[in-house]
Amino acid sequence: MMRRIAAVLAGLAFTLPTSVSAGPVPDGYKLEQVLMLSRHNIRAPLANNGSVLAKVTMQKWPDWEVPGGYLTVKGGVLETYMGRAVAGWLVEQGLLARDACPAPGSVYLYANSLQRTVATAQFFAAGAFPGCDVALHHQDKMGTMDPVFLPAFHDEDENAKAEAVTAMTARARQLQLTPGYRLLNTILGFKNSQSCSQDRLCDLTKGSDSFSAKKGEEPNTAGSLKLGNAVIDAFTLQYYEGFALKDIAWGKIRNDAQWQTLAAVKNGYQETLFTTPAVARDVARSTLAYITGAFARPETGKAVPVTLMFGHDSNIASVLAALEANSYDLPGQDEKTPIGGLIQFQRWRDTKGGRDLFRLDYVYQTKQQLREGSELGARNPPRRVTLTLKACPADANGFCPWSDFVKVLP
Known part of the structure; x- marks a missing residue:
């Protein structure tokens, strides 16, 4: 594998970026700014053999490197x-120059200060900007969550915290997870x-769930939902990493x-903890404040054209929920916030109509692309799905007025 990654990085220095398969863009539309919020790529399970995974089965878990x-x-690959x-898509849209390093001040990379997010940003930069000196920003103290990426409660009001617990409890009761739990009972x-x-x-199926804010x-x-999520997370990562099916x-x-039955438990965990309005508006506050700042006063011309943030699934889930994104499906994926996927906040200019527009795309790899680890390109692009927001009604191509999007931001 190390030889493979060396070959990948060496090859990138001599080849042009390939394009993401883009949705329809009307003639005369020009992309002026984009902020991307990415989830880190494949990691070893957070729960390891010495923790919760060892308690839920007598079977031996496979080792990770x-x-x-x-x-x-x-x-990383x-x-x-x-x-x-x-980067190929950014070149295609005119935000990056072809066969050249990004101009100073045109790209800003910002990662949460954990190994998996910083390393993800480094590998992304190696693919997007090979041979270029593009700085990566993160807080100095590694191993601790940067407040911008920490999906924590800010509100001190006891009534607000009680409302959040009530909302999580109610959402959990709405989930239909019995089939997933029964399957886990058998597997484990x-x-x-x-x-x-x-x-x-x-x-x-008989475990109770308790919630805290x-x-x-x-x-x-605490309870079946948390245990189920930890176990299914481990299985999913084994699949992506390419473990033998027998393992x-x-x-x-x-x-x-x-797989889909199990994914319902994992998605239900994220949905319950991070997407109810009472929770999302609070825990996404710092991340949304940063996003708002990146788009502040673009008319001055001082906004960075391309910003990339490297965080977690909880960041993406809570941000989308706080902005009241409409429900969506990601074809080829069981996860609602896939490993290595990113959401793109795009600011466009309709040069013919004299309008500023907004579009929100989810760019990701299918579960099969992740497992196979095949190189992305014109014949094997990452997938792109356009999302919509309730308060920013979109046209047939996914565009809505920029002025409506700005009203949604905090």
């Missing part, structure tokens, strides 16, 4: 491909686990229908 939570080598593809041999013998939780901390839960969930996930 990097510590828990760290970006893997394959994750995939992010290099993504950087190259996104859950009734023989430490969770059963020590914690008296022997059937995930504390100032300065992320939304949290993924010990060979007990046999078809796409089962």
Whole structure:
């Protein structure tokens, strides 16, 4: 794998970026600014053999080559491909010059200060700007969450925190997760686990979930939902990393229908903790403030044309929910916020109509692209789906008035 990544990086120095498959753009529309919020690429599971995963099954979990939570080598390769593809789209849209490094002040890279997000940004830059001196910004203290990327509660009001707990509890009760829990019971041999013998939780379908909202901390839960999410996260990462099928969930996930059943639990966890209005508006506050600042007063000409933020699925989920994005599907993906995917906040100018416009796209790789690790290009582009916001009604091409989008921002 190390030879492979060296070959990828060496090859990028001599090849042009390839284009992301873009949606329809009417004649006369010019992209003037874009801010991208990305999720890090493939990492080892956050829960490792010495923690929750060891308690939920008697079976041995496969080993990873990097510590828990760290970006893997394959994750770096995939992010290099993504950087190259996104840069090709930026060249195509005229925000970057072809065969040249970005002009000073034209690109700003900003990552959360964890290994997986900083490394993701570094590999993205290697793919997008090979051989160029493009600075990466992050806070000095590594291993701690940057407040801009920390999806924590800010509100000190006890009523607001109680409202958040009520909202999370209500959302969890709406989820239809029994099929996923039953499948996990079988895969894990859950009734023989430490969770059963020590914690008296022997059937995930019968576990209760409790939620908490504390100032300065992320939304949290305890119970079947949290356990299920940790386990399915590990299985999903094994699949993306390219583990042999016999080693993924010990060979007990046999078809796409089962993957989708399990994904409902993982998506339900994120939906419950980060997307209810009572939660999202608060925990996304710092991230949205930064995004708002990046788009402030573009008429002065001082706004950075291309900004890239490297954070987490919780950032993307809470930001989209806080902005009241309409429901969406990502073809070829089971996750609502896929590994390595990014959302693009785009400011366009309709040169013929004299209008400023907004479009929001989700750029991502399918689960098969991630597993196969194949190079992205014109024949194998990352996917692009245009999202819409309730308060910014879009036309047939996904564009809405910039003035409407600005009203949505805090």
